[in-house]
Amino acid sequence: MTSHEPWSPATLCVHAGHRASAAQRAVVAPLVHSTTFLLDDTAYSAMTQGRASEAWIYSRIRNPTLDVVQERIAALEGAERCVVFSSGMAAIHAALLATAQSGGSRVVAHREIYGSTWDLLAHLLAPLGIASEFVDLNDPRARGAALARGADVVYLESITNPSLDVPDLQVIATEAHAAGARVLVDATFATPLLQRPLDLGADLSIHSATKYLGGHSDLIGGCVSGQADLMARVFRWMQLAGGCLDPHAAFLLDRGLKTLPLRLECHQRNALELARRLAGHPRVERVLHPGLESHPAHERALRNLQGFGGMLSFVVRGGDEAALRAVRALRLALEASSLGGVETLVSLPCNTSHARMSAAERAAAGIPPGLVRVSVGIEDVADLAVDFERALTAA
Ligand SMILES: *Cc1c(COP(=O)(O)O)cnc(C)c1O
Numbered sequence: 001m002t003s004h005e006p007w008s009p010a011t012l013c014v015h016a017g018h019r020a021s022a023a024q025r026a027v028v029a030p031l032v033h034s035t036t037f038l039l040d041d042t043a044y045s046a047m048t049q050g051r052a053s054e055a056w057i058y059s060r061i062r063n064p065t066l067d068v069v070q071e072r073i074a075a076l077e078g079a080e081r082c083v084v085f086s087s088g089m090a091a092i093h094a095a096l097l098a099t100a101q102s103g104g105s106r107v108v109a110h111r112e113i114y115g116s117t118w119d120l121l122a123h124l125l126a127p128l129g130i131a132s133e134f135v136d137l138n139d140p141r142a143r144g145a146a147l148a149r150g151a152d153v154v155y156l157e158s159i160t161n162p163s164l165d166v167p168d169l170q171v172i173a174t175e176a177h178a179a180g181a182r183v184l185v186d187a188t189f190a191t192p193l194l195q196r197p198l199d200l201g202a203d204l205s206i207h208s209a210t211k212y213l214g215g216h217s218d219l220i221g222g223c224v225s226g227q228a229d230l231m232a233r234v235f236r237w238m239q240l241a242g243g244c245l246d247p248h249a250a251f252l253l254d255r256g257l258k259t260l261p262l263r264l265e266c267h268q269r270n271a272l273e274l275a276r277r278l279a280g281h282p283r284v285e286r287v288l289h290p291g292l293e294s295h296p297a298h299e300r301a302l303r304n305l306q307g308f309g310g311m312l313s314f315v316v317r318g319g320d321e322a323a324l325r326a327v328r329a330l331r332l333a334l335e336a337s338s339l340g341g342v343e344t345l346v347s348l349p350c351n352t353s354h355a356r357m358s359a360a361e362r363a364a365a366g367i368p369p370g371l372v373r374v375s376v377g378i379e380d381v382a383d384l385a386v387d388f389e390r391a392l393t394a395a
């Protein structure tokens with residue numbers, strides 16, 4: 001693998017992982033659908049020496065189109081290796097099992113994490129002997145007490161969903177390592193452009209590539225990046241549990257990644273402007289966006305991120321029913337879950353990502369009634385502002 005260190009992220013997004021050359025003349029990386037490849041002496045010796053992941057043998061193990069995006073994301077993350085997966089959840093599952101693999105292991109997770117990750121930890125991994133405790137990792141006493149009870153893995157997100165909190169990753173990672181735990185960060189909301197978790201002490205950086213990395217709401221994928229030894233274990237989970245990315249999805253991801261810096265710049269500009277406009281609306285009780293000085297994590301965001309991201313949440317006066325009425329009155333923004341695409345999407349955590357939680361559990365996770373989450377797209381922000389202001393007034 002060539003070193004990409006002197007290149008800046010915007011250049012890496014366009015070029016890392018594939019370069020046209022005399023040998024490979026295609027400017028755009030070819031989409032290789034083939035499931036299998038001609039065997040030769042190199043492939044046989046790789047297999048007999050236990051290095052199958054290094055040879056092109058079978059596409060669940062290695063595929064040229066997947067190589068392109070894996071090398072590009074590793075370069076963006078400052079990682080030795082990236083492995084892509086069929087979804088963000090497949091990536092999270094593999095990262096957790098690669099680091100908490102023995103029965104009787106303990107995960108200390110931030111109290112506010114993606115709903116399906118919470119569900120995975122609380123309901124599928126717990127019966128297998130991987131116990132999870134959900135704590136406020138921003139609270140030094142709660143954090144210290146949880147680590148003192150023993151931890152193999154500390155799990156958090158760069159920017160949390162939906163209250164857009166920004167944990168102090170460097171501080172948390174230092175304490176977690178002192179307690180003997182590995183640190184896993186889901187950096188989906190931040191992208192590698194706003195935070196490189198490995199630089200701040202994380203052992204593995206995870207993304208749902210479905211979101212900003214793909215960027216067009218047309219692929220499901222995930223990735224895990226880290227140093228080579230730990231990634232060899234993550235790779236084993238991909239290879240044997242079988243959550244490999246489809247080459248066509250990898251091709252779409254290759255295409256999407258090229259414009260990530262441009263898209264993100266626009267998402268961020270629009271999100272901050274819309275957050276300011278919504279904060280002045282009489283039907284809005286509160287706006288949560290890390291770029292607003294009123295946000296409790298504003299200072300932590302300045303320390304931990306290169307920007308404030310494209311997500312915002314707001315609390316509609318009158319609770320979940322009023323919020324749903326407002327969302328239904330929107331004409332431009334679309335009522336759909338997911339995020340990070342070019343189109344503005346709105347959803348309520350209470351009936352989507354956090355529907356499996358009780359109202360009390362949602363409150364404990366920092367989700368008040370009436371909360372609406374917005375993935376701000378790249379439309380003209382003046383049109384978005386008109387849409388939201390009109391819908392709120394009508395509801
Ligand atoms: C969407 C999402 C996931 C899950 O990713 P999928 O690609 O849907 O499997 C995990 N974490 C975060 C923060 C997400 O937004």
